[in-house]
Every structure is written in structure tokens, then in C-alpha cells.
Amino acid sequence: MPVKNRIADMLPDLAAIRQDFHAHPELRFDVHRTAARVADLLRSFGCDEVATGIGRTGVVGVIHGQRTGSGRVIGLRADMDALPIFEQTGVDYASTVPGKMHACGHDGHTAMLLGAARYLAETRNFDGTAIVIFQPAEEGGGGGREMVEAGLMDRWGIQEVYGMHNMPGIPVGHFAIRAGAIMAAADQFEITVTGKGGHAAKPHDCIDTTLVAAHIIVALQTIASRGVDPLKQVVVSVCTVATDSTAHNVIPQVVRLKGTVRTMDVAVQDYVERRVAEIASGTAVALGASAVVSYMRGYPVTVNAADNTAHAAQVAQAVSGQVNPDTPPLMGAEDFSFMLMARPGAYIFVGNGDTADVHNPAYNFDDAVIPFGASWYAGMAESRMPG
Numbered sequence: 001m002p003v004k005n006r007i008a009d010m011l012p013d014l015a016a017i018r019q020d021f022h023a024h025p026e027l028r029f030d031v032h033r034t035a036a037r038v039a040d041l042l043r044s045f046g047c048d049e050v051a052t053g054i055g056r057t058g059v060v061g062v063i064h065g066q067r068t069g070s071g072r073v074i075g076l077r078a079d080m081d082a083l084p085i086f087e088q089t090g091v092d093y094a095s096t097v098p099g100k101m102h103a104c105g106h107d108g109h110t111a112m113l114l115g116a117a118r119y120l121a122e123t124r125n126f127d128g129t130a131i132v133i134f135q136p137a138e139e140g141g142g143g144g145r146e147m148v149e150a151g152l153m154d155r156w157g158i159q160e161v162y163g164m165h166n167m168p169g170i171p172v173g174h175f176a177i178r179a180g181a182i183m184a185a186a187d188q189f190e191i192t193v194t195g196k197g198g199h200a201a202k203p204h205d206c207i208d209t210t211l212v213a214a215h216i217i218v219a220l221q222t223i224a225s226r227g228v229d230p231l232k233q234v235v236v237s238v239c240t241v242a243t244d245s246t247a248h249n250v251i252p253q254v255v256r257l258k259g260t261v262r263t264m265d266v267a268v269q270d271y272v273e274r275r276v277a278e279i280a281s282g283t284a285v286a287l288g289a290s291a292v293v294s295y296m297r298g299y300p301v302t303v304n305a306a307d308n309t310a311h312a313a314q315v316a317q318a319v320s321g322q323v324n325p326d327t328p329p330l331m332g333a334e335d336f337s338f339m340l341m342a343r344p345g346a347y348i349f350v351g352n353g354d355t356a357d358v359h360n361p362a363y364n365f366d367d368a369v370i371p372f373g374a375s376w377y378a379g380m381a382e383s384r385m386p387g
């Protein structure tokens, strides 16, 4: 099963669709034009059901196989949103919307999954049901979470789910994947330290919030150095220190700290969340102040299930013959993680060749990737639901 011939034949159509999305980028949940076009195309391909407005602007297509007696249901997911970037590619189908750009290749992801949907609806060479999932708001906003919370998995009985992202720096059509954590969790915290402000020449009449905050900053570094297994990855960074004093002789009443936490493991993430609160409030109390901690979880760790990852790598191997099955994890975050928390599955990278990196104004998705990615999506449905 190399690149599917039928999908290769579709390349001119799929590239035109991709370039149309590229010229009309939309942000976060406001992907109305893109979602409407996706839904129209899915209907024109003969999908058995097309649902819109799932998780605000998500689109779902249902494709039954020639047989469905296996009861198997496989979800395939792509993201549709662009980024707030001024495009500098110079291509003739560049963004028509100043300040918005498909700089992460989600135009390509959408085109590849549309190609797989068209192929699967034409051939139906599987025993079960393929669900194609087009989500909004991957670049902040948590569109994946909204679709899961809207009942995506239960409504269509999805049993496994698969996602893909293009990757500059990997040759076109080569794949990379790993079992276990492949993308990090990204959390934020904010600590508000309250003491007693006053004249800096009378520290004994004050509770010095700057000194308390300094102790908290230092003590937070014991989370990584003393609390977490040295063989596990964790980042705890305090990035903002703000006081309500701008004078050289006023002890501030309040100091606010803001920072970020990156982890690759839910147990470590739980531990860090608990310790940030304990260290901040305990240190403040020990020094006569008080601290209020808010900890906001962002996208969770993206975790590939071992069995599903092995199948994903096998299909990728069959498509291109080039798969790295043990690629290093990345400290970026990805909201396909919410779908992988709801169902087992896997997330794979497909090479975009020697292009600018994603989120760069010179980045562009390479249409030559489309047959590889679309064949992988389609191959996952066929191989997980053999007819």
C-alpha cells in the first residue's frame, strides 16, 4: 500500500482546495467559511451524514463501509484554523486577509483529510464506520476540547482517534511518531502575595512582599531540582514580577508573579500544580504574608497509546517506507490531546520538507505532502477496520 493511486489522481483538486483555504484564513472558532466549504465538500463526496456546529464550528462526516457488522468506528481528525500573522510567502494564493495566515499548515491538514474522506466514500473498502472530524481553534481556544464536550465521541460511538501534523525539517512524505507522550502540557500560574505596605525605612512596621515573593521564586525551583524524578521532564518558570510600588522607598502592599509550567506526564503535572500552591502559600505564611494561587491548565499532554501507535507506524511505513518510530517529544502543546484523553489513538508527524518553520511568516504547506497524508488517514480506516 504505497500512496493510493486514486488519491494521487485527486492531487490537483486537493491542492486547489488547500490553496483556497490558504487564501482565506480564519482564526480560532471563527472558521465559518472554511467549515461551510468542508461540509459542502463532504456532502458532494457522498458522506452518509454531515454534522456542523459541533463544538461551535466543528464539522463531522460519517462514512459507512461496504459492511458495518464489525461495529468498529474509527475517528480521523484535522484542524482548520489559521494564525494572527502577516504572511510573507509571496505565493500567488497568499492570504487575502491582512494579519491572518495559515502559518501552521492546517489548510493542508484539512485538504488531506478531505482527500481521505472522498476516497473512503468512493471505495468503502472497510467493515465499520469512518468518522472524519474537522475541528476549529487548535491555536488557542481548545476547539478539540469543545468538540469532545459537545459529545463527539459518544454521539458517533468513536472507539479510536487519529491525528496528524506536518513537520518542517523532515523530508516530504516521511513520517515520525513515538509511543507515549509526544507533546507537552502547557499550564500557567499566577501568585498574588499580600503583605503590609509602608515606608521602606520602617521595615519592622511592614510585611515586605518583595522579600516574600523572592523566597517563593527560589523555593519554586525546588520542584524541578528536588521534587521531580530527574529522568522526567519539567519546566517551572517565573516570568513576570509586578509590584504596586514604583518608588525606591515604598514597600509594596501586593506583588504578583506569573509563570508557566511544562510537563510530559500527568502525574508530574498533578504534583507541580499541588506544589506551586503549597510552596507559595506556605512560604508566604512563614514570613507573615499571604498568597493566593491560581493555576490554569492549558492543553494537556498529548499521549499516544502504544498499540495504536504501532498500527499508525505500520500504515505510515506502507505509505512511504520512511518512518521514525521513536521521534523525540516536543515541548509545544496540541489540543488533539483532549481527544486522546477521551479515546485511545495516536498523533503522527508528516514531513513538510525544507521549509520555514511553522508559525513563521514565510512558512507554507507543501502540496506534495497531500497524497502521503491523505493515504495515511485513509489507510488507518482501512487497516483498523479490514473489510
Ligand SMILES: [Zn+2]
Residues within 6 Å of the ligand: 103, 104, 139, 358, 359
Ligand atoms: Zn501551530
Ligand SMILES: [Zn+2]
Residues within 6 Å of the ligand: 104, 105, 106, 138, 165
Ligand atoms: Zn498546528
